[in-house]
Amino acid sequence: MTLLRGRGYASVNYPTGMNLGGDPSQALIHATTMGAFVISLSSVDLGQGLKTVVAQCAAETLGMPMENVIVDTADTDTGPHCMGTFASRGTHRVGNAVIMAAREARDVMLAVAADELEVDAGDLETDGTGFVRLKGSPETKIHIADITLAAHFKQGRTISGRGIFLKERNYPVPETGEMDPDSCQAHACTVAEVEVDDETGVVTVLSLHNAYEIGRALNPAMAAQQVEGGGWMGVSHAVFESTEPYYPASRDHGPVDFCEYLMPGPAEIPVQSSVILERPASNGPFGAKGIGEMTANAPIPAIANAIFDACGVRLTTMPFTPESVLRGLDALRA
Amino acid sequence: MPRVNPIDTEYFKDERRTGDFTVIGKTVQRSDALGHVTGRTEFFEDRTFPDLAHVKIHRSAHHHARIDDVDVSEALRVPGVLRVITHRDVPSNWYVVLRLIGIEPNDEPVLAEDRVLYKGEPIVAVVADSEAAATEGAARVRVSYTELPAVLDVEEALAPDAPIIKQAGTNYFVYEGHHCRRLRFGDVERGFAEADHIFEWRYSSAPIEHAPTETTGCVVVPQSSGRLLIHSNTQAAFFTLDNTALILERPFSDLQVKGGTVGGGFGGKVDVMVEPLACIAATLTNRPVKFVYSREEEMQVSSPRAAERIYIKDGVMDDGRIVARKVMLYVDAGAYSRHSPYGTTKACAHLPGPYTIPNVYADCHCVYTNRTPSSAMRGFGVTIADFALESQMDRVARAIGMDPLQFRLRNAYRDGDMKAHRKIAEGTALIEVIQRAAALVGHELPEEYRALTSSTPRGDQP
Amino acid sequence: MKIVNLKVNGVGRTFIARPETTLLLALREQLGLTGAKRGCAQGACGSCTVLLDGQPVVSCLVPAVTVDGSDVATVEGLADGRKLSDVQQAFLDGFATQCGFCTPGMIMSAEALLDRNPNPTRDEVNEAISGNVCRCTGYEPIVSAILDAAERRRAGANL
């Protein structure tokens, strides 16, 4: 038995959004009388962290602390329309809509504060801790709780805002495929290192080294969660998963539970190292692109190429099972 | 431990300008994590309702068959069974998710009528007091079939003598009169004629399950106003609301969807599979109704990532430039469209990968077979295409004796390049991620390759 | 039907169970403790993990009628007021959750491990959570969080 090592590369890009039907999302925002801002949405968080990044977008735009932002989402009675969470569109579309709503609310907030302080709204700024203050004269300031109370009980104004992001519908040209489906592209290059057991055919993915370019990492730890969680899924797709192990020959043998449906467990995961580059997208929220989906993509061909590098077997059918490795090795020896 | 910040600030310095952000670009704690670690996060199934009824499905035993008879009498005798639901109880018996954006034809029934096109296709829904009674009732439904020839291979499905399995008359989705989504850029045959080398290989994949830890499901609760409140783990609240209303033939304002907290989706919860039947059951019984997939249904009946078959032919020069690329791509949509026509178009827009190639030709086929309908999954249209494209890049580099990263850098797209679907590339960064990955693993690149940048026009560089 | 008496998170609870009622459904539907999740009802995903007399079990496979008189610990009982357990805090700080559906089961498996082995190796952590499926995180943050929690617990014990 020999353990053969190899290294493989893959570089990819991935579109943010995929628009064939018009792609809008809306956001509404309003201030409570005690200085909190409620963002109303109908968008869905699948675990990627949408609720957190949209709160960051709102806090940054309003100039208020994160604690002052409340996200209320995914009730179709109270939240305005969102297409949904797919096509790596959530952060981009919803983030943009939230920024637009927060800008409108911020303008009212500053106008109310200006009346209270008897200064010009254009001379005011936020300090990120909950105060609106006069530029160049920071002791002239008012707290957001006092602004929202004054708006409601004294000035009779609503501090609120409306936001929408729309990528307009695009129709592909049937003859040529000319189209404009996406908003921007994120990028990745993954290097995989594998070990192939030439007796059992088992492929062990030792490491994934990932370089991503994602526009702006709104929350770096959460971006890393996507890169490395998706990297794991790429490994799983590459060497383990299928609902039809003998596709297309037979529809039988389909797994029905987690014992039969194979995925790498904690003892079978590669070491991952990841670096993120930022080239802000002109149309992204603070430049961000969508990366929820792409992170499983580069690892798969990187692993295929590493297997070839290790043992000379070119696998062209996913998943790369021990059986297919052994058949390939047999063919090389023949 | 707080995680290390993974951002490399050396790249795109002029464009990043981050100085004035207070929370953007900062690792702030996830707002949902406290609920996750304390068990307080509320998923759709974490609500209990008095008098809750349950739905289970009797499914097709065959890949392709005519339904001769459906007998529900035994099911109705199971203690606890309240109702059976057949296609006659479904006001508009079409589940065609893309009809919202005018995509035709209507091809998938909510419950099968006179035929089934895949093993596992729903035929009868049984509503009962308990899950056990619903399961037992569903098992007691008797269906007689006449089996029909099944088509299980994408290229066989397109062969001239293949049995036609679709009532629309073709085993493929029709794109504005074409049998595939076409991409035509430059003159691929002239490119091949000029090339020093021609390489042509085939790639394929098998279906893959999303396997979220939380299975697809919903609870529908009749409201005092007469409306229906749907607690759902859908990925798209309004998609679900709109499609359900169309199937129920009720005003959109009759429904309310609540959700937003999902135990993993990966694309598997974009389709609207459980809500319409649960709404019908709730209306017929006037009780709260839960319909949640078992793990076995999630594995075998919920839409997988489509299997694909991809042929790539490249014309390459001695110096490593790819001058022509032709791709024949087949998506196994399974028995019904769902999101596959859209995913196939997404694949088409992705070709020929992140490289600038002057002559590109692609035919992307969305093919029907007698399989579980495939649909959206994390990166669909792109994930399997990338496997094929990047395997191809590795093989071509080896065949012409070029370093695999230098080969990619030579062909990498840059700002200002025209893509094959005729969009000008902007904000590109393929070159930089390759350079950075090379540095991560100590893969040496010659100076001329390290000096490349995405924002420098192609003409000025090697 | 049988009357079952349990101590759940230290508090006595009584309910009536049918023969087919699982501990998981009793906790979720009769006692209102929905922290343990139903990911498969087949014993293969671990999202329903609770501690039964200190041992981690997949509660979807435990008939409720068989556990009369036992002690059950669920994720809801770990925090002391607003003070999280070391494992909970380590998961929070280490970004070891995404969708969170696997989290309660993972945390209970980890608590059980650290109760019996305060200083586990990475391999022992892998082993302890080998029955818990996570589809989102890639496991690494979870394993690191559990190792971190072990360290926090030892530091706490030395105070």
Ligand code: FES
């Ligand atoms: S629900 Fe018990 S192991 Fe999956």
Ligand code: FES
């Ligand atoms: S965080 Fe989603 S399954 Fe683990």
